[in-house]
Amino acid sequence: MTAWAIEGVRPLGAAPTTLYVDRGIFVADRPTGAQVIDADGLIALPGLVDLHAHLREPGREDAETVETGTRSAALGGFTAVHAMANTDPVADVAGVVEQVWRLGEQAGHCEVRPVGAVTVGLAGERLAELGAMADSAAAVRVFSDDGRCVHDALLMRRALEYVKAFDGVIAQHAQEPRLTEAAQMNEGEWSGVLGLTGWPAVAEEAIIARDCLLAAHVGSRLHVCHVSTAGSVELIRWAKSKGWNVTAEVTPHHLLLTDELVASYDPVFKVNPPLRTQADVDALREGLADGTIDAVATDHAPHPLEDKETEWGCAAFGMIGLETALSVVVATMVDTGLLDWAGVADRMSVRPARIGRLPAHGNDLAVGEAANLVLLDPAARWTVDPALSASRSRNTPYAGHELPARVVATFLRGRPTVIDGKPA
Amino acid sequence: MNRHLLSSGDLSRDDAILVLDTAAEMDTTLAGRSIKKLPTLRGRTVVNLFFEDSTRTRTSFEVAAKRLSADVINFAAKGSSVSKGESLKDTALTLEAMGADAVVVRHGASGAPHRLAHWIRGSVINAGDGTHEHPTQALLDAYTMRKRLGHVDGLSVAVVGDVLHSRVARSNVLLLATLGADVTVVAPPTLLPVGMSSWPCQVSYDLDAVLPKADAVMMLRVQNERMNGGFFPTIREYSRRYGLDARRMAALPERSIVMHPGPMNRGVEIAAEVADSVRSTIVEQVANGVSVRMAVLYLLLGGPTDSDASLGEGEAR
Numbered sequence: 001m002t003a004w005a006i007e008g009v010r011p012l013g014a015a016p017t018t019l020y021v022d023r024g025i026f027v028a029d030r031p032t033g034a035q036v037i038d039a040d041g042l043i044a045l046p047g048l049v050d051l052h053a054h055l056r057e058p059g060r061e062d063a064e065t066v067e068t069g070t071r072s073a074a075l076g077g078f079t080a081v082h083a084m085a086n087t088d089p090v091a092d093v094a095g096v097v098e099q100v101w102r103l104g105e106q107a108g109h110c111e112v113r114p115v116g117a118v119t120v121g122l123a124g125e126r127l128a129e130l131g132a133m134a135d136s137a138a139a140v141r142v143f144s145d146d147g148r149c150v151h152d153a154l155l156m157r158r159a160l161e162y163v164k165a166f167d168g169v170i171a172q173h174a175q176e177p178r179l180t181e182a183a184q185m186n187e188g189e190w191s192g193v194l195g196l197t198g199w200p201a202v203a204e205e206a207i208i209a210r211d212c213l214l215a216a217h218v219g220s221r222l223h224v225c226h227v228s229t230a231g232s233v234e235l236i237r238w239a240k241s242k243g244w245n246v247t248a249e250v251t252p253h254h255l256l257l258t259d260e261l262v263a264s265y266d267p268v269f270k271v272n273p274p275l276r277t278q279a280d281v282d283a284l285r286e287g288l289a290d291g292t293i294d295a296v297a298t299d300h301a302p303h304p305l306e307d308k309e310t311e312w313g314c315a316a317f318g319m320i321g322l323e324t325a326l327s328v329v330v331a332t333m334v335d336t337g338l339l340d341w342a343g344v345a346d347r348m349s350v351r352p353a354r355i356g357r358l359p360a361h362g363n364d365l366a367v368g369e370a371a372n373l374v375l376l377d378p379a380a381r382w383t384v385d386p387a388l389s390a391s392r393s394r395n396t397p398y399a400g401h402e403l404p405a406r407v408v409a410t411f412l413r414g415r416p417t418v419i420d421g422k423p424a
Numbered sequence: 425m426n427r428h429l430l431s432s433g434d435l436s437r438d439d440a441i442l443v444l445d446t447a448a449e450m451d452t453t454l455a456g457r458s459i460k461k462l463p464t465l466r467g468r469t470v471v472n473l474f475f476e477d478s479t480r481t482r483t484s485f486e487v488a489a490k491r492l493s494a495d496v497i498n499f500a501a502k503g504s505s506v507s508k509g510e511s512l513k514d515t516a517l518t519l520e521a522m523g524a525d526a527v528v529v530r531h532g533a534s535g536a537p538h539r540l541a542h543w544i545r546g547s548v549i550n551a552g553d554g555t556h557e558h559p560t561q562a563l564l565d566a567y568t569m570r571k572r573l574g575h576v577d578g579l580s581v582a583v584v585g586d587v588l589h590s591r592v593a594r595s596n597v598l599l600l601a602t603l604g605a606d607v608t609v610v611a612p613p614t615l616l617p618v619g620m621s622s623w624p625c626q627v628s629y630d631l632d633a634v635l636p637k638a639d640a641v642m643m644l645r646v647q648n649e650r651m652n653g654g655f656f657p658t659i660r661e662y663s664r665r666y667g668l669d670a671r672r673m674a675a676l677p678e679r680s681i682v683m684h685p686g687p688m689n690r691g692v693e694i695a696a697e698v699a700d701s702v703r704s705t706i707v708e709q710v711a712n713g714v715s716v717r718m719a720v721l722y723l724l725l726g727g728p729t730d731s732d733a734s735l736g737e738g739e740a741r
Contacts, residue, residue, distance in 0.1 A: 187618050192617025193622070195556030265536075310539070311536045312536075314533065
């Protein structure tokens with residue numbers, strides 16, 4: 001363990017100062033023997049917290065492992081990552097969530113917070129042992145059948161009620177299954193032209209509306225995963241105006257990309273929920289700016305090449321996104337004037353840490369707090385090269401794109417996981 | 425012309441007219457010959473890559489290629505390694521290694537020809553992809569209209585049936601609009617795509633309102649799987665509201681023609697007496713299909729070879 005003096009850094013974009021780190025926390029005075037980092041021109045944010053990533057382990061280690069996924073996350077400025085439950089075996093028992101949590105501890109790149117499945121095998125039929133996962137060493141607080149929707153209204157009600165006992169939250173993948181049978185892309189102008197089965201906005205919005213009402217009825221906490229439509233933003237705004245305990249996330253790709261890209265039939269743009277229209281993108285940005293949407297979450301979804309180098313209809317859904325998330329948020333929210341750096345910290349660290357109940361993350365860069373932080377160069381521009389990703393997969397939709405802002409260093413509990421833009 | 429023919433939308437008006445004119449030349453050149461064969465594509469290899477059964481389209485392309493003296497390989501998915509799970513990419517690389525100059529592809533997935541065009545240097549001709557497009561069908565339909573009615577520009581054309589799932593409808597709407605026809609698609613609302621405002625056509629739910637001014641009526645096949653898919657209550661109700669029977673045919677203007685891409689469901693979307701009437705162009709469409717496909721193969725392959733410039737050029741999509 002080393003001590004650090006981060007000189008000339010601008011915390012949340014404020015005036016330059018020096019931050020001191022010693023034995024894992026921020027301290028007031030320069031520690032003796034502190035290693036100096038010249039952070040002139042760099043911005044410091046609390047370490048980013050991802051509420052939604054697929055690390056694929058156990059089961060699909062050909063696509064990603066906890067080690068590679070969290071290394072990728074650290075390079076993207078994250079200090080905590082929630083690992084989704086749709087592994088093989090499914091993370092629906094204490095044993096699996098503890099395994100994933102331990103793999104995260106061993107890798108040491110990020111704090112890994114396993115998400116527990118809501119239902120056994122993600123089958124949507126009966127509740128998994130949510131309490132056992134909550135009480136395990138992994139201390140699960142976020143539960144989700146992500147990839148599948150808990151579509152049975154009674155089961156969803158029971159899940160929302162049950163997790164109140166241990167301050168859990170149900171993170172819903174909102175997708176009405178009957179309305180999205182064989183769905184391939186956003187239902188709209190382009191699906192008609194391209195002859196691909198549509199995934200209508202109403203299939204997301206109908207579930208969100210129902211779940212908000214259920215959460216209000218039972219007085220529980222609902223989190224809505226990867227909100228993708230303008231109508232969903234309106235519904236969540238309405239639910240929040242009622243004072244209900246509803247939070248929501250948006251992915252970077254839904255803040256930037258539109259369904260027009262599907263015209264290439266390149267499955268790198270195939271994702272669930274699908275890319276929507278520019279009007280949806282605009283509403284999502286506005287919702288994130290005004291706080292209706294609480295958090296940016298990556299929905300990092302690695303897939304091996306052979307699952308993407310195929311016909312559109314056969315290809316897997318999903319995009320990787322941990323290393324590009326911050327840059328895409330800068331491009332879509334900061335460069336557009338919709339969020340300042342404090343706003344970025346709020347949406348990518350503070351609020352996701354609160355939703356996931358992570359006390360050591362998302363805090364002020366203040367004396368006594370755990371030194372989880374990211375240093376970024378706001379002036380840098382870089383071109384995305386999939387081959388350089390630490391992820392085991394290459395399915396980024398941004399290959400060849402030039403993006404603003406670059407992560408220079410990431411610190412987890414006072415220890416660098418990334419230095420000079422490279423794994424420490 | 426582009427190097428590939430993936431969508432009717434890729435054809436400019438000049439391209440489309442060139443194909444139709446070339447098809448007419450093919451007809452004239454071969455008319456009255458006892459040996460129906462031209463030496464134009466001697467030494468070129470055309471692969472028919474069919475992942476779906478389609479005897480009529482495959483045969484049409486095969487006859488077209490053979491009349492131009494090309495070597496034809498029929499690569500049917502069922503008898504090949506594709507049925508053992510070989511990926512589209514590996515199939516493409518195999519064909520590339522065999523030196524295919526053109527690949528005519530029929531595939532159940534929309535956009536499969538677009539993917540294929542990424543992986544091979546030869547020309548890719550879309551012979552029907554999923555519920556997307558079937559551009560040579562649209563070309564042969566336009567050719568048929570021109571032959572029967574003298575022109576396409578200014579014609580009023582009704583395309584009737586399952587527009588949502590029809591590659592024939594998509595390709596025809598795009599091509600006919602390019603050629604200056606006035607197109608109306610007619611279907612029950614459940615069989616129309618959401619968000620059609622960008623389509624260059626009008627939309628109607630009422631066949632009887634459209635027929636009196638239609639110069640050509642194109643009836644689309646009702647696929648078996650739609651009949652049980654809840655898109656309409658019963659096949660009889662569909663037939664009553666959207667089928668073309670003798671009574672409805674009587675509402676057409678005198679010179680109007682009735683078209684169908686085949687295979688027909690007689691008694692469902694088209695009554696037998698309509699299919700067999702003098703207005704029907706269904707058999708001509710089949711004959712015209714060969715001429716149009718000859719024209720397409722000739723224009724994509726018959727120009728200068730790869731070492732030459734111009735016609736071989738085209739963006740890799």
